[in-house]
Amino acid sequence: MNETTITAQPGTPFVDVVREFDAPRERVFRAWTDPDLVPQWLGPRGLTMKLFAYDARPGGSYRYTHADERGEYGFRGVFHNVIPNELVIQTFEYDGAPNQVSLDTTRFEDLGDGRTRVHGRTVFSTIENRDAMLAGGMEHGLRDSMERLDEVLAREPQK
Amino acid sequence: MTVDDVENRLDRAFTALGDPVRRALVARLSRGDATVNELAEPFPITKQAVSRHIQVLEAAGLITRSRDAQRRPCHLNAAALEELTSWIDTYRLEVERRYRRLDAVLDTMKEQEK
Numbered sequence: 001m002n003e004t005t006i007t008a009q010p011g012t013p014f015v016d017v018v019r020e021f022d023a024p025r026e027r028v029f030r031a032w033t034d035p036d037l038v039p040q041w042l043g044p045r046g047l048t049m050k051l052f053a054y055d056a057r058p059g060g061s062y063r064y065t066h067a068d069e070r071g072e073y074g075f076r077g078v079f080h081n082v083i084p085n086e087l088v089i090q091t092f093e094y095d096g097a098p099n100q101v102s103l104d105t106t107r108f109e110d111l112g113d114g115r116t117r118v119h120g121r122t123v124f125s126t127i128e129n130r131d132a133m134l135a136g137g138m139e140h141g142l143r144d145s146m147e148r149l150d151e152v153l154a155r156e157p158q159k
Numbered sequence: 160m161t162v163d164d165v166e167n168r169l170d171r172a173f174t175a176l177g178d179p180v181r182r183a184l185v186a187r188l189s190r191g192d193a194t195v196n197e198l199a200e201p202f203p204i205t206k207q208a209v210s211r212h213i214q215v216l217e218a219a220g221l222i223t224r225s226r227d228a229q230r231r232p233c234h235l236n237a238a239a240l241e242e243l244t245s246w247i248d249t250y251r252l253e254v255e256r257r258y259r260r261l262d263a264v265l266d267t268m269k270e271q272e273k
Contacts, residue, residue, distance in 0.1 A: 010177045031264050040260065041257060041260035127177070131169075131173055
């Protein structure tokens with residue numbers, strides 16, 4: 001199992017994510033940038049992803065939504081730079097928090113033997129925005145847990 | 160407890176840990192309880208300044224102080240630290256799921272390339 005390393009140092013606006021994949025760099029890069037492949041993995045479980053644009057070229061833009069029974073969440077940004085098989089720099093903005101734009105830099109490192117290490121750094125505009133984003137993940141997780149608990153409770157025979 | 164309560168507490172804890180001296184104090188207390196004097200010793204700042212840092216950590220719920228009037232040793236609240244870790248863990252879980260799906264996509268691509 002390839003472990004994901006996430007670093008979010010207190011007092012900084014960064015989130016660093018490092019992950020290795022059992023695939024050559026060209027393939028990882030293609031999965032990362034091909035509009036047919038991106039919806040197959042990007043976005044939280046249980047949410048339907050709709051891709052409206054995904055033009056992974058310097059100056060290109062992207063836009064997608066995640067939908068669940070509670071509503072639709074839109075995300076968009078611009079590719080600042082894309083170097084095939086090496087680098088993607090893009091902005092990221094959630095419609096629910098307009099003008100809080102973060103910057104994602106993703107580097108693809110060839111490890112040889114058909115393996116690739118992906119380094120991602122997200123820079124938020126403020127530490128507070130970073131913490132709010134991370135806490136959003138927590139909220140989602142809590143909600144998932146509560147729903148699973150509901151399911152378990154529903155299965156329990158009534159006394 | 161509501162999500163807001165949890166978030167407010169996490170905000171306080173992360174703000175408290177945004178300072179290098181306070182992180183060093185927490186690291187020291189992870190090895191065992193200590194008095195303000197003992198905690199102040201390795202720092203080139205006044206005991207009063209260390210006291211203020213301790214008050215911030217205490218307000219954030221990261222440390223507690225016993226009622227022993229003379230010594231009042233500081234004690235690390237392990238449960239509060241664990242909560243910070245599990246907060247990161249939920250985010251990790253989200254990212255991990257996403258990358259496992261990517262693993263599957265990469266496997267499919269490999270089959271198609273054959």
